[in-house]
Amino acid sequence: MTSRHDRMGYVVGHDDDIPRRIPLIQDMTLADFPAEIGLFPLDEVMLLPHGKLPLNVFEPRYVALVEDAMRGERMIGMIQPRDWPGMESVAGVSGSDVADGSEDPPELYSIGCVGRITSMTERADGTYGITLTGLARFRLLREAGVRRGYRVARIDVSGFAADVTDPDEDVAYDRERLLESLRRFCARQGLNTQWDALYEMDDATLLVTLPMICPFAKAEKQALLESATLAERAHTLRTLLDMAGHEPDEGASPS
Structure with a gap:
């Protein structure tokens, strides 16, 4: 069953008339994905569609990313940085960007995955523990600048329509x-x-x-x-x- 919308565009629940601001994950279509998203670049950390990724978020710019995502559709773009000479582990969970902005940020891979925050714990020190649920992969079209310290990009999910459907239960492998x-x-x-x-x-x-x-x-x-x-x-x-x-x-x- 697909969701219906009221005149203001809010998603209306199946069993009552209390509007949902964002659709249930199982009801999402490609139209529910933003054209622009905040990025969380991390080395050797991967999110797949239908997967769950727990993260400790402590660096101020990524705390800002989580806060901004929670004000909207709760979506974050997980992506890996490419190899970058002299790069050190200084950001996020395992390190990916320069912390002080004194260097150009590393180039990113062209494919990442959109995740939705499906659980969040706010700690007394202002950091967060979150879980991202993978929704769909995306192609990075171009970066669109920096917002509150984190990188923002234009993305396209249209090439990964199968990611928003239930995974095939019959997989041909040994x-x-x-x-x-x-x-x-x-x-x-x-x-x-x-x-x-x-x-x-x-x-x-x-x-x-x-x-x-x-x-x-x-x-x-x-x-x-x-x-x-x-x-x-x-x-x-x-x-x-x-x-x-x-x-x-x-x-x-x-x-």
């Missing part, structure tokens, strides 16, 4: 082989995994959760984000797990 690749990867990396929880996940949930939590480098994360289908993502994920032989990353991670 689940057991993927999990075996994960076991070998975790053994090499010395990682502990909640195997019972993974085995209980349906295919769509597994192929959203694993790419987000695996400690891959930014280029590998980006390849997973840009995979056209769940089956392609599964193939890319298994390839990355099989190829991985590096030492465990020591950088920061989402909360």
